[in-house]
């Protein structure tokens with residue numbers, strides 16, 4: 207009887223998929239999503255100016271197509287993607303182009319940026335909402351489109367992964383190539399603590415997510431589509447389940463654990479398949495994309511709307527009024543914080559993204575980019591402060607690493623610039639999830655050391 211009970215308690219939460227609904231290792235940081243998870247998305251009016259870096263995606267930068275003093279219209283193409291892995295850039299406001307500027311992103315990169323001063327007529331909040339998420343999404347009307355036509359619409363809309371990675375979507379959601387795709391996995395996990403960007407999109411725009419997923423599945427030739435959602439997002443699970451069956455999609459309810467939203471761990475949880483070390487999901491016949499990205503795909507294909515806006519959570523104990531906002535790309539974060547009532551007196555750290563994988567920044571002029579999944583402002587109490595000491599060889603970082611790496615050795619090899627060891631310990635398999643640093647009792651900056659190690663390898667390659 208005890209054994210039967212044990213087996214039942216281990217039973218996965220849904221039978222709609224072949225994985226176990228979770229992965230091994232990982233951590234359980236406090237979620238703190240309720241600060242903002244029940245706050246409906248609010249549309250932000252056009253700011254006075256937008257700052258649009260030419261590189262907001264993985265790959266090559268855009269080439270600007272506009273000059274200072276030139277007038278541009280809302281949605282106009284202003285930057286052409288160069289090379290296969292790149293993405294186009296569109297004006298998120300109507301206005302006049304200013305002198306080119308250099309802006310610094312939270313990851314420390316200095317980038318050329320197109321600046322537009324807002325001028326003339328702008329769509330109002332209701333119009334914007336209706337264009338992006340409102341009305342009907344009759345995907346059947348678009349079933350006659352070829353995969354190439356869907357891919358071309360994604361490419362010209364400048365869509366990149368909105369989960370934070372910002373990888374150009376036309377490369378991932380591409381017609382059958384050398385590696386046939388059998389399954390499209392749609393990522394609705396949003397495992398980063400605090401953030402509820404994807405959650406609100408799933409709750410408020412489930413129909414758009416489903417329409418985008420159906421189009422993406424058609425583009426890659428997938429026979430099945432599975433939307434993976436963690437079990438702490440009940441309302442999103444219900445919203446998508448109501449539509450999924452009729453659309454031929456499955457919803458996989460997964461255990462809440464960080465980093466469940468990582469591509470490799472999501473595939474493991476949903477399909478019980480391993481992506482080989484150094485390989486891609488396509489190597490095992492899987493395409494994967496985020497739920498918000500699916501809404502951008504639906505808009506591009508069905509309404510010919512480029513990627514000019516995105517939803518972000520502005521949250522954390524240091525924000526006066528946490529909100530979920532639909533913001534234009536390029537809006538300075540200072541203006542967004544003002545819309546949320548400003549910072550509290552005890553605000554201590556601003557992070558672009560969430561506390562596990564985000565980047566801390568201090569400059570309020572920093573613009574929102576396509577890869578900004580949220581803004582988290584932590585208070586002194588929320589910032590985990592551990593004085594740095596020496597590694598006590600407790601092995602906790604090894605126990606939690608979802609890639610089964612040895613973070614302490616990777617960090618040590620990076621500190622001592624030992625390239626042979628860095629390679630031998632498979633540094634490139636680390637996707638900087640931060641789980642190791644989160645549990646380290648010695649407060650070691652493991653991820654920062656690992657990033658340095660990767661930079662050393664890259665520098666050696668480029669010699």
Ligand code: SF4
Pocket residue numbers: 606607608609610611612613616635636637638639640641642643652653656
């Ligand atoms: S070594 Fe990399 S992948 Fe492993 S826990 Fe640390 S940050 Fe995550």
Ligand code: SF4
Pocket residue numbers: 596597598599600601602603604613614642645646647648649650
């Ligand atoms: S968790 Fe920190 S102290 Fe423990 S082995 Fe890893 S690096 Fe060393």
